[in-house]
Amino acid sequence: MESLLKTWDGESTVIQYDRPTGAWIIIAVHSSVLGPASGGTRMKPYPDLAAAVTDAHKLGMSMTYKFAVAGMSRGGGKAVIALPPDFDAQARPDLLRRYGTLVRQLDGLFETGPDVGTAPEDMDIIAETGSPHVFCRTEANGGSGDTGEATALGVFSGIKSVCEHLFGNASPVGKRVLIQGVGSVGGHLAHFLLEAGAEVLFNEVDLALISHFRDEMGLTYIPAEEIYTALCDIFAPCALGGILNKDSISRLKCRAVAGGANNQLAEPVDAERLQARNILYAPDYVLNIGGAMHAIGRELMDLSETEVQEQIRSVQQTMNHIFAIAESEGITTDEAARRIAEARLAEDEK
Numbered sequence: 174m175e176s177l178l179k180t181w182d183g184e185s186t187v188i189q190y191d192r193p194t195g196a197w198i199i200i201a202v203h204s205s206v207l208g209p210a211s212g213g214t215r216m217k218p219y220p221d222l223a224a225a226v227t228d229a230h231k232l233g234m235s236m237t238y239k240f241a242v243a244g245m246s247r248g249g250g251k252a253v254i255a256l257p258p259d260f261d262a263q264a265r266p267d268l269l270r271r272y273g274t275l276v277r278q279l280d281g282l283f284e285t286g287p288d289v290g291t292a293p294e295d296m297d298i299i300a301e302t303g304s305p306h307v308f309c310r311t312e313a314n315g316g317s318g319d320t321g322e323a324t325a326l327g328v329f330s331g332i333k334s335v336c337e338h339l340f341g342n343a344s345p346v347g348k349r350v351l352i353q354g355v356g357s358v359g360g361h362l363a364h365f366l367l368e369a370g371a372e373v374l375f376n377e378v379d380l381a382l383i384s385h386f387r388d389e390m391g392l393t394y395i396p397a398e399e400i401y402t403a404l405c406d407i408f409a410p411c412a413l414g415g416i417l418n419k420d421s422i423s424r425l426k427c428r429a430v431a432g433g434a435n436n437q438l439a440e441p442v443d444a445e446r447l448q449a450r451n452i453l454y455a456p457d458y459v460l461n462i463g464g465a466m467h468a469i470g471r472e473l474m475d476l477s478e479t480e481v482q483e484q485i486r487s488v489q490q491t492m493n494h495i496f497a498i499a500e501s502e503g504i505t506t507d508e509a510a511r512r513i514a515e516a517r518l519a520e521d522e523k
């Protein structure tokens with residue numbers, strides 16, 4: 174634990190043990206160079222505290238890069254609420270209120286929105302004590318609501334850039350896209366792709382979602398054991414991170430990876446492994462900015478829905494730019510995105 178906290182390059186790690194439930198609350202503030210650290214609240218069980226802290230650290234850092242690449246005046250951070258294995262769902266509202274109190278005490282150092290395991294209804298509860306540092310309350314409660322569709326729009330825009338780069342035409346019509354996880358983001362992505370004439374395949378663990386997308390929508394279901402070997406043009410990870418590793422990359426039969434899940438690369442060298450296999454990688458944090466862009470655009474910048482959508486669609490141009498830099502400099506797309514982010518951060522630190 175000690176070395177985890179010491180070696181992280183972020184600004185601060187706040188850890189609170191929630192005695193009534195046995196949950197751990199971790200707020201990782203990676204960087205406030207470009208503005209207050211913003212990031213979602215991820216709530217799920219973890220094997221141990223170290224795993225939860227590591228996840229918060231990595232996710233917080235991605236938020237810094239996400240905002241920097243997008244040119245937004247926000248820093249990066251992330252909260253993780255690591256639930257105990259025997260967590261009683263009835264204890265959830267009070268846990269969220271205590272978490273909100275902690276956010277409030279940080280007085281603007283960190284502001285948050287939904288992530289894996291939390292939804293606008295949770296933001297309503299967190300905001301009871303955490304306001305004004307909580308985005309994405311339900312619309313009924315004056316917030317901007319769910320971010321799934323906005324995130325999916327950004328991913329879809331990134332996929333258009335991938336299509337242009339690989340096939341010379343930004344339209345995904347006729348392209349076969351395999352979505353891993355058709356939840357909040359992946360589900361909306363499926364709809365955008367279908368509307369654009371793509372062929373959509375998917376994998377999912379939730380039975381109700383499988384039945385909806387396979388039986389009602391008629392999409393091809395790919396079982397878990399075939400997810401990394403199924404033939405497709407674009408593989409779109411929209412579930413959890415760490416899925417691009419030495420083993421899975423050696424098996425992929427796609428031309429590109431472009432999805433919304435955070436932290437898809439298990440380790441940085443996986444970007445090189447993808448490149449060596451001639452698989453075009455669209456960095457996750459570039460593609461999945463749409464959710465945060467929507468929340469901040471609607472709630473802080475007073476933008477209309479149409480204006481925010483326009484802004485989210487700019488992911489396509491950002492990706493075009495990153496592909497162009499990667500090509501001209503002979504570096505991975507991941508490195509190209511990182512250079513853009515780091516240049517912006519260095520510029521602001523001056």
Ligand code: PHE
Pocket residue numbers: 211212213214285286287288289308309320435461462464465468469
């Ligand atoms: N889940 C969002 C992301 O990873 C987090 C977020 C949502 C941050 C809304 C700010 C506002 O980008």
